[in-house]
Amino acid sequence: MSPLALxxxxxxxxxxxxxxxxxxxxxxxxxxxxxxxFFDGLSSKILCTVAFSGLxxxxxxxxxxxxxxxxxxxxxxxxxxLIELIDSLVGRLRGSLGxxxxxxxxxxxxxxxxxxxxxxxxxxxxxxxxKKKGYSASYCAALAAAASxxxxxxxxxxxxxxxGLCASVSISQVWxxxxxxxxxxxxxxxxxxxxxxxxxxxxxxxxxxxxLYIKNVGTAFLSSIPALxxxxxxxxxxxxxxxxxxxxxxxxxxxxMIFFLYKKIFHKNDLTSKFLGLTLNxxxxxxxxxxxxxxxxxxxxxxxxxxxxxxxxxxxTAHIASGAVFLIFANVIFLIAGMxxxxxxxxxxxxPLLLPTATAMGINPIHFGAIIxxxxxxxxxxxxxxxxxxxxxxxxxxxxxxxxxxxxxxxxASLVVVLLTTYIPAISTFIPNLLA
Amino acid sequence: xQKKSAEKTFRKIEHGIVAVExxxxxxxLVAMVGSIAIQVVCRYLLMxxxxxxxxxxxxxxxxxxxxxxxxxxxxxxxxxIDLVDTIAEKKCKNPQKVIALFNKLAILITFLFIVLFSYLxxxxxxxxxxxxxxxxxxxxxxxxxxxxxxxxxxxxAYHDICRLFYSYQTNDEATxxx
Amino acid sequence: GGSGASTQTASNPGGAASSASxxxxxxxxxxxxxxxxxxxxxxxxxxxMDLLIKLCDQYSGGTIKGTKIAGGSLGGEREMTEMVQLxxxxxxxxxxxxxxxxxGGLGWAWxxxxxxxxxxxxxxxxxxxxxxxxxxEMAAKGIVRVAATENEFRECGTVSRPIQSMDDFxxxxxxxxxxxxxxxxxxxxxxxxxxxxxSETLAALEQKTVDGVDNSVYNLKSMGxxxxxxxxxxxxxxxxxxxxxxxxxFWDKMTPAQQxxxxxxxxxxxxxxxxxxRADTQTIIxxxxxxxxxxxxxxxxxxxxxxxxxxxxxxxxxxxxxxxMEKINKDFGV
Ligand code: NA
Ligand code: NA
Numbered sequence: 001m002s003p004l005a006l007x008x009x010x011x012x013x014x015x016x017x018x019x020x021x022x023x024x025x026x027x028x029x030x031x032x033x034x035x036x037x038f039f040d041g042l043s044s045k046i047l048c049t050v051a052f053s054g055l056x057x058x059x060x061x062x063x064x065x066x067x068x069x070x071x072x073x074x075x076x077x078x079x080x081x082l083i084e085l086i087d088s089l090v091g092r093l094r095g096s097l098g099x100x101x102x103x104x105x106x107x108x109x110x111x112x113x114x115x116x117x118x119x120x121x122x123x124x125x126x127x128x129x130x131k132k133k134g135y136s137a138s139y140c141a142a143l144a145a146a147a148s149x150x151x152x153x154x155x156x157x158x159x160x161x162x163x164g165l166c167a168s169v170s171i172s173q174v175w176x177x178x179x180x181x182x183x184x185x186x187x188x189x190x191x192x193x194x195x196x197x198x199x200x201x202x203x204x205x206x207x208x209x210x211x212l213y214i215k216n217v218g219t220a221f222l223s224s225i226p227a228l229x230x231x232x233x234x235x236x237x238x239x240x241x242x243x244x245x246x247x248x249x250x251x252x253x254x255x256x257m258i259f260f261l262y263k264k265i266f267h268k269n270d271l272t273s274k275f276l277g278l279t280l281n282x283x284x285x286x287x288x289x290x291x292x293x294x295x296x297x298x299x300x301x302x303x304x305x306x307x308x309x310x311x312x313x314x315x316x317t318a319h320i321a322s323g324a325v326f327l328i329f330a331n332v333i334f335l336i337a338g339m340x341x342x343x344x345x346x347x348x349x350x351x352p353l354l355l356p357t358a359t360a361m362g363i364n365p366i367h368f369g370a371i372i373x374x375x376x377x378x379x380x381x382x383x384x385x386x387x388x389x390x391x392x393x394x395x396x397x398x399x400x401x402x403x404x405x406x407x408x409x410x411x412x413a414s415l416v417v418v419l420l421t422t423y424i425p426a427i428s429t430f431i432p433n434l435l436a
Numbered sequence: 437x438q439k440k441s442a443e444k445t446f447r448k449i450e451h452g453i454v455a456v457e458x459x460x461x462x463x464x465l466v467a468m469v470g471s472i473a474i475q476v477v478c479r480y481l482l483m484x485x486x487x488x489x490x491x492x493x494x495x496x497x498x499x500x501x502x503x504x505x506x507x508x509x510x511x512x513x514x515x516x517i518d519l520v521d522t523i524a525e526k527k528c529k530n531p532q533k534v535i536a537l538f539n540k541l542a543i544l545i546t547f548l549f550i551v552l553f554s555y556l557x558x559x560x561x562x563x564x565x566x567x568x569x570x571x572x573x574x575x576x577x578x579x580x581x582x583x584x585x586x587x588x589x590x591x592x593a594y595h596d597i598c599r600l601f602y603s604y605q606t607n608d609e610a611t612x613x614x
Numbered sequence: 615g616g617s618g619a620s621t622q623t624a625s626n627p628g629g630a631a632s633s634a635s636x637x638x639x640x641x642x643x644x645x646x647x648x649x650x651x652x653x654x655x656x657x658x659x660x661x662x663m664d665l666l667i668k669l670c671d672q673y674s675g676g677t678i679k680g681t682k683i684a685g686g687s688l689g690g691e692r693e694m695t696e697m698v699q700l701x702x703x704x705x706x707x708x709x710x711x712x713x714x715x716x717x718g719g720l721g722w723a724w725x726x727x728x729x730x731x732x733x734x735x736x737x738x739x740x741x742x743x744x745x746x747x748x749x750x751e752m753a754a755k756g757i758v759r760v761a762a763t764e765n766e767f768r769e770c771g772t773v774s775r776p777i778q779s780m781d782d783f784x785x786x787x788x789x790x791x792x793x794x795x796x797x798x799x800x801x802x803x804x805x806x807x808x809x810x811x812x813s814e815t816l817a818a819l820e821q822k823t824v825d826g827v828d829n830s831v832y833n834l835k836s837m838g839x840x841x842x843x844x845x846x847x848x849x850x851x852x853x854x855x856x857x858x859x860x861x862x863x864f865w866d867k868m869t870p871a872q873q874x875x876x877x878x879x880x881x882x883x884x885x886x887x888x889x890x891x892r893a894d895t896q897t898i899i900x901x902x903x904x905x906x907x908x909x910x911x912x913x914x915x916x917x918x919x920x921x922x923x924x925x926x927x928x929x930x931x932x933x934x935x936x937x938x939m940e941k942i943n944k945d946f947g948v
Contacts, residue, residue, distance in 0.1 A: 017545065018516070018517050019517050019519050019520075020519075020520065021520070021538065021541055021542050021545055022516050022517065022519075022520055022521075022538055022539065022541075022542040023516070023542050023545050023546050023549075024514035024515060024516045024542075024546065025514075025515050025516060025517065026505075026514065026515065027514075027546050027549055027550070030549060030553065031545075031549045034549070034552070034553075042702070043700070043701065043702045044556045045556070045559075045560050045563065045700045045701075045702050046697065046702045047553075047556065048556055048557050048559075048560035048561075049560070049693055049696050049697055049700070049702065050689065050693070051557065051585055052498060052581075052582050052585055053689055053690065053692065053693040053696075054689070055494075055497060055498045055501055056494050056495070056497075056498055056581075057494070057811070058490055058493070058494060058811040058814075059811055059813055059814060060497070061468065061472065061493055061494065061497050064465060064468065064497065064500065065468075065469065065472070068465060068469070164813060165813050168654065168686075168812070168813055168838075169816075169838075170816050170817040170820065171813070171814065171817055172817050172821070173817070238817075238821055239821050240821070240822075241821045241822030241823045242476065242480050242823065243476045243480070243823065244810060244814045244817065244818050244823055245814065245817065246472075246811075246814065247472055247475065247476050249472075250468075250469050250472035250473050250476070251473065251476065253469045254469065254473050276462055279461075279462045279465055279466065280458055280461055280462055282465065283461035283462065283464075283465045283500060283504050284461065284504050284507055284508050284511070284513055285513070286465070286500065286501070286504060287461075287500060287501050287502075287503070287504025287505040287507065287508055288504070288505065288508045288513050288514050288515055289515070290497075290500075290501040290504075290505075291501055291502070291504075291505035291508075291514075292515060294501060301687075301688060301689065304683055304684060304687035304688060305648070305683060305688070307681060307683065310682070310683075310684060313684075352684070352687050356654070356655070356684060359655070384517070384519060387515070400522055401522075475809075479787065479806065479808055483785060483806050484806065485797065485801065485806050485807045485808060485809065486809075487792055487797065487807075487809040489809075490809045490811075491792075560700075563700055564696070566756070567699060567717060567755045567756055569692075569696070569716050569717065569718065570718045572715055572792040572793070572794075573792055573809070
């Protein structure tokens with residue numbers, strides 16, 4: 001069978017099972033892979049080889065480690081302290097709760113590498129607060145969902161590791177490449193929040209003196225020091241030559257454990273979960289994500305075997321002359337992938353297909369990585385498959401369709417950021433170059 | 437009445453298995469963190485090499501993923517798309533019935549896949565056993581870490597089919613304990 | 615080494631002995647194969663896969679058709695070996711160390727300071743008893759070794775200081791692959807071998823998590839670390855061989871005449887591989903910003919290194935066949 005026909009079979013099985021029959025996404029990918037193997041007459045043993053060796057990879061350990069670290073931070077009161085700090089800084093602006101949600105999601109990004117950890121933690125605290133202040137449930141959900149992908153663009157991030165792995169480039173450089181786009185997103189989201197929500201709000205009439213403001217910020221700062229030390233440890237350790245990006249995950253967990261123990265002894269009330277419980281939750285979340293990664297690995301391998309990468313390379317070199325046009329083509333593929341599947345699965349599937357062509361066209365792999373990561377992060381809020389919106393739906397109780405309507409301005413702003421990242425390489429390469 | 441007590445026994449057995457899985461997951465996640473931390477300490481502070489740490493962490497991770505994925509069936513924590521539910525709620529007169537039917541179908545399809553995968557993986561382990569591989573650092577037989585995938589798959593099939601069984605027993609979703 | 619492969623395959627139970635006689639394969643039923651290697655991008659590995667496909671087509675009269683799978687897209691060497699073993703991949707270009715990481719037992723072939731010159735490589739590894747023994751051991755594990763490529767000698771690239779004496783090793787953290795002989799050698803020299811995954815090596819070097827990287831000059835280049843490395847000490851402490859291997863099921867699918875054509879093609883492709891890689895290495899050294907340091911055979915440093923290395927050999931005595939260890943001591947001992 002021709003590679004493209006097989007790709008069609010793969011998509012048919014995968015989307016059919018996942019969307020029409022509610023089969024868990026990872027298992028749908030696994031079944032679609034088996035179907036391709038069957039139609040092409042390849043041995044199913046390939047699936048088994050990759051099922052083990054795809055997970056048997058050290059950098060992949062960052063997934064459980066950063067999920068675990070995020071869970072400890074979430075349940076030990078660190079996240080709440082972070083929200084207080086940002087509230088003390090910008091809490092008097094109009095539309096302030098929305099701004100706090102955006103900034104805290106970004107700040108929470110330095111604690112965790114997972115978008116869903118960000119939304120469940122920050123959204124879980126902020127959505128009820130916003131609702132109390134009169135924000136509509138669907139807007140709260142849309143805002144929390146949109147802000148949550150900032151957690152991926154602000155390092156450390158699991159998808160950044162996945163890309164570094166697939167492209168064999170430095171993970172820390174990949175991480176730094178999405179900081180620029182993240183800053184632009186933050187400004188854009190704050191603007192949207194002001195226009196949608198802030199303009200409607202009354203200006204706060206409670207007078208506050210400058211010394212009191214400083215005092216409030218100072219108090220909040222002190223209680224959030226443990227959260228602020230975390231990035232210092234992670235990046236100090238990586239750039240100070242003590243540990244690698246993957247090992248940083250373990251160090252973050254150990255730091256979190258020590259902090260948790262301290263809280264347990266001195267401030268028991270701050271803890272919202274038992275240690276064993278949160279460890280178990282982190283392990284199960286890890287498994288739910290990694291089984292998906294594993295079956296995506298299998299499908300990626302099988303897709304390589306049937307020669308789709310070569311077919312795409314031949315197509316692109318025959319029809320696309322310039323790097324700029326190729327990037328449009330690539331962006332459309334990412335956007336479609338981001339609409340349909342999980343970010344980690346998408347990276348594992350697409351990077352091996354497109355990166356060889358991209359490098360052949362003279363595109364810097366770090367820049368290409370930033371484009372992929374920003375584009376696929378937007379995928380968290382582009383319907384129909386938008387994990388952040390699903391999660392926000394759970395937290396807010398709003399209807400899916402209403403959230404999708406309210407999230408659209410954020411989607412459009414994010415797509416503009418995708419275009420900027422694509423055509424102004426400096427946005428993504430400036431910070432990595434500065435640090436190199 | 438007899439149906440009810442059979443269900444009770446089944447749930448009790450599953451509870452026991454889940455408890456064992458929970459212990460395994462917590463221990464392996466903490467051990468993973470520990471072995472990577474030891475690697476950093478060995479290299480940076482003690483100035484000695486410890487290649488076994490990395491390997492141990494990787495194999496724990498494989499086991500954690502597959503046993504954890506099995507455990508995730510017990511509390512329905514797998515990542516899925518509930519587009520069907522949304523459509524059913526909007527278009528159907530009796531959405532609960534349609535959703536329940538699709539749930540059963542999803543469980544059944546997943547079950548068939550897992551059983552097939554387990555069979556293929558068992559077959560694969562048998563061919564690997566013909567020429568045993570030994571791990572690079574700890575020098576253990578690779579069948580040990582590899583078999584965690586088979587164990588996990590069998591547990592997945594078990595937990596998944598339990599859901600199907602319970603769905604015929606009671607309509608009470610709330611009895612599914614977390 | 616043109617005639618090498620035919621002597622190697624002669625010890626292969628898969629009917630290779632008769633294949634050495636050759637014959638016309640153009641009337642045979644057509645067979646197809648898929649070939650892969652673990653290096654991504656365009657390099658010697660990639661062009662060799664193309665050459666192998668071309669030559670197979672030519673020598674078989676069009677009855678052996680190959681397709682190339684993009685390099686590096688099938689995972690690491692352990693997996694690729696396993697796939698060849700299971701017959702899920704037909705042909706692979708794999709380092710002998712990589713094959714060993716899956717099947718084990720081959721480690722005697724790269725004891726430190728065993729082979730130290732290309733003359734010895736040709737005499738013992740490509741055309742001599744080492745190659746034959748490897749072919750035999752791989753055949754016992756279901757892998758048909760058809761011809762030799764190579765990964766050249768292993769050197770040590772460093773950032774902080776060049777390695778010019780045993781004292782320079784002290785306390786250096788060197789990224790070393792998970793191969794016992796490599797790990798043991800650096801440990802014995804007083805360095806700290808660090809197990810860092812390939813994808814994290816560049817970052818680890820840039821951030822000084824490690825002080826240096828162990829590999830051949832060609833592979834240091836393809837790992838992307840040569841822009842950061844300031845000194846390369848040409849330790850030449852270990853020859854890293856590599857092979858063109860195929861699965862037993864693919865081998866058995868071919869007629870004797872096709873097997874001969876395939877062997878001829880692989881042997882030529884392998885020889886071309888070695889020639890281009892050695893030439894490319896010279897270009898890399900000539901154009902590189904790093905400084906290279908030779909270890910002269912009459913220097914004290916060389917004698918110290920060799921002494922440390924040869925002392926290690928006896929620690930492998932109970933791991934490998936005693937007759938092989940005897941041969942090693944006879945041919946390469948001091
Ligand atoms: Na992050
Ligand atoms: Na999406």
